[in-house]
Amino acid sequence: MSTGVPRQLAARVDADLARHLQALAPTGLSYSDIVKRAVRLFTSVYTVAVAQGVAEPHEIPVLTAYRYQLPPAWQPPRQGAIDLPLPQSSKESTA
Secondary structure, three states, X not given: OOOOOOOOOOOXXXXXXXXXXXXXXXXXXXXXXXXXXXXXXXXXXXXXXXHXXXXXXOOXXXXXXXXXXXXXXXXXXXXXXOOOOOOOOHHHHHO
């Protein structure tokens, strides 16, 4: 961790933050993980906007569009044998 960054942060939970946290509750993430992911996302938006010249370092960019990808859906383990047809030899296919 870089110097000058506090080991712990605190934020007052107002009605908006409480509503946002409740909306993310079904993810199963802890409050700490929700905040960490939010900061990581905002950092990404900010650094890309500044690097691309969309925003100056002192400006806060507003994200207006995004694309997302969900993790692959869980699949149950496969069990049992698969019966595949045996390949035919060239003699059987011409007969």
